[in-house]
Amino acid sequence: MVSASVSGTASRAAAMVLLALTIVAGVAMPAAARKPSAGLGLPPDAVSAPDPVRVALGRRLFMDRRLSPNDTMSCAMCHVPEQGFAVNEIATAVGLEGRSLKRNAPTLLNVGLQRTLFHDGRSPSLEDQVWGPLLAREEMGNGTKAAAVRRVARIPGYRQRFRKAFPDRGLTAGTLAAALAAYERSLVAADSPFDRFRYGGDPDTLSPAALRGLAVFEGKAGCASCHRVDGDHASLTDHAFHDTGIGSLSRARRKQGYAVQLAPGEFTSLRHEEVVAAFGNDDADDGRQEHTRRLEDRDRFKTPSLRNVALTAPYMHDGSIAALEEVIDHYDRGGSGHAGQDPRIRPLGLTNAEKSDLVAFLHALTSPHVTTLAAEARADASTPVFRALPSPRPKKR
Numbered sequence: 280m281v282s283a284s285v286s287g288t289a290s291r292a293a294a295m296v297l298l299a300l301t302i303v304a305g306v307a308m309p310a311a312a313r314k315p316s317a318g319l320g321l322p323p324d325a326v327s328a329p330d331p332v333r334v335a336l337g338r339r340l341f342m343d344r345r346l347s348p349n350d351t352m353s354c355a356m357c358h359v360p361e362q363g364f365a366v367n368e369i370a371t372a373v374g375l376e377g378r379s380l381k382r383n384a385p386t387l388l389n390v391g392l393q394r395t396l397f398h399d400g401r402s403p404s405l406e407d408q409v410w411g412p413l414l415a416r417e418e419m420g421n422g423t424k425a426a427a428v429r430r431v432a433r434i435p436g437y438r439q440r441f442r443k444a445f446p447d448r449g450l451t452a453g454t455l456a457a458a459l460a461a462y463e464r465s466l467v468a469a470d471s472p473f474d475r476f477r478y479g480g481d482p483d484t485l486s487p488a489a490l491r492g493l494a495v496f497e498g499k500a501g502c503a504s505c506h507r508v509d510g511d512h513a514s515l516t517d518h519a520f521h522d523t524g525i526g527s528l529s530r531a532r533r534k535q536g537y538a539v540q541l542a543p544g545e546f547t548s549l550r551h552e553e554v555v556a557a558f559g560n561d562d563a564d565d566g567r568q569e570h571t572r573r574l575e576d577r578d579r580f581k582t583p584s585l586r587n588v589a590l591t592a593p594y595m596h597d598g599s600i601a602a603l604e605e606v607i608d609h610y611d612r613g614g615s616g617h618a619g620q621d622p623r624i625r626p627l628g629l630t631n632a633e634k635s636d637l638v639a640f641l642h643a644l645t646s647p648h649v650t651t652l653a654a655e656a657r658a659d660a661s662t663p664v665f666r667a668l669p670s671p672r673p674k675k676r
């Protein structure tokens with residue numbers, strides 16, 4: 280691990296070299312040459328340049344509610360552009376006809392850096408992943424790939440757009456997935472104050488608090504051993520699966536009983552056994568074990584990248600933690616402390632100042648490019664948010 284002060288010195292040195300070059304040349308550097316790309320700080324393979332025609336088509340599909348029965352659910356209903364391409368209001372996602380999902384919708388910003396998808400890593404590629412939500416009864420409810428393709432084919436304009444984006448293939452299941460994946464790969468949002476400091480040679484982008492937080496992140500708190508920061512890039516994930524105590528805490532909460540809403544504002548409580556008897560299961564989440572069927576993978580979840588994390592509350596696979604301060608408290612307490620938890624999750628003894636410095640550092644991972652991506656998504660949305668209601672007929676007296 281590189282300590283913050285060493286790299287601070289390195290980047291200051293780099294900045295001075297740049298300054299010297301500018302002076303030698305005798306002219307100010309043109310603004311364009313200085314402007315870092317949106318991908319500054321990302322691993323190189325995460326910053327591909329997908330075909331712009333396919334990206335535009337994928338963006339239109341992503342925003343289009345007509346991709347589900349009743350024209351209700353688009354991808355963007357659960358990956359809301361203005362909410363960091365996640366959902367801020369609810370812990371676990373709600374899909375078609377109000378059916379609820381057991382997991383929190385992750386952000387799609389920088390999703391191109393992910394090597395496996397979903398909290399349990401069960402999908403190997405973006406092209407494969409899209410069929411999860413497109414087909415699932417609880418999400419967009421198309422049932423089969425053929426039904427999804429038929430639905431898109433019926434919407435005016437898409438056949439032509441697909442022929443333009445994929446001249447030899449037109450609209451097929453493969454090109455539908457490819458267009459959505461191309462758009463997702465274009466959601467590049469790095470170049471944060473942290474990236475400009477660490478990889479852009481700009482010593483002044485991090486506040487003193489964020490700078491101290493970075494040192495705690497890489498040092499005393501050991502966060503970077505899973506949320507990786509490397510020499511020339513930071514994915515802020517190790518692409519692996521760990522038990523950080525969240526699964527065991529939510530299992531313990533479930534055992535204490537459930538609050539069930541009977542009518543708005545009216546709740547009754549059910550015991551765990553009653554829920555299992557009535558529904559056949561308790562909606563438990565065993566994490567990676569659900570995919571690998573290996574006992575040792577129980578409660579292991581994918582390490583999320585922490586890029587733009589200040590925009591994507593609530594946190595963890597079940598959305599059980601509302602704010603970054605509480606995430607830090609969870610780690611500082613040493614997680615749930617149960618047997619089987621990753622040994623790196625242990626009481627950290629952080630001071631209040633160190634905790635707030637860590638939060639300041641996490642805020643410095645927010646990319647200035649997110650607002651542009653959100654605005655582009657809305658500008659392209661082809662479905663009106665509200666359908667025109669039939670105008671009421673004047674009542675005859």
Ligand code: HEC
Nearest residue numbers: 353354357372373374380382383384385396397398412418
């Ligand atoms: C009903 C809400 C909902 C809808 C609609 C939805 N998603 Fe998701 N999405 C989720 C949830 C919840 C997860 C996490 C599920 C899990 O881990 O098992 C997820 C996970 C993902 C992931 C994995 C990200 C990662 O880092 O692992 C991708 C990619 C994704 N969705 C893309 C899409 C696309 C593309 C669409 C539209 C075709 C879509 N989603 C529609 C709720 C939704």
Ligand code: HEC
Nearest residue numbers: 500502505521525580581582583594595596606610621623
């Ligand atoms: C042993 C590996 C490991 C270590 C060490 C670790 N994390 Fe995590 N982190 C994870 C995993 C795995 C998750 C996802 C857990 C889940 O979804 O239930 C996570 C989730 C998070 C989240 C929530 C992100 C989101 O989008 O929901 C934040 C914030 C976070 N970690 C910050 C930190 C900080 C700060 C530290 C140091 C104090 C730290 N992590 C140390 C593995 C680790």
